[in-house]
Amino acid sequence: MLTYEECLEMSELSADEIAAIAEHEHMDPMIAVALGHYLITHDGEQRIQRFIIDDIERAKRCGDREKQALLNSALQHFIATHPTHQTQQAS
Known part of the structure; x- marks a missing residue:
């Protein structure tokens, strides 16, 4: 069985990027x-x-500056690690 860390390494994404996906998609x-x-x-x-x-x-609306x-x-x-597509900017 693969661990979370092993799967994370194979995903081509960072832990923070995965956390954002998990949060967004619940x-x-x-x-x-x-x-x-x-x-x-x-x-x-x-x-x-x-x-x-x-x-x-959402973090901005909630006033969560740290998040x-x-x-x-x-x-x-x-953006730095996946530069192949046009990027949008956060407001």
């Missing part, structure tokens, strides 16, 4: 790893980016 992180990997391998980068941006906007900063960092990392 799912267990292990399921989010599978979804994230699927999206990365099936041209779903823009969807992942939208998840992260949505989470940033907003963490998600902004995750977004910047995602």
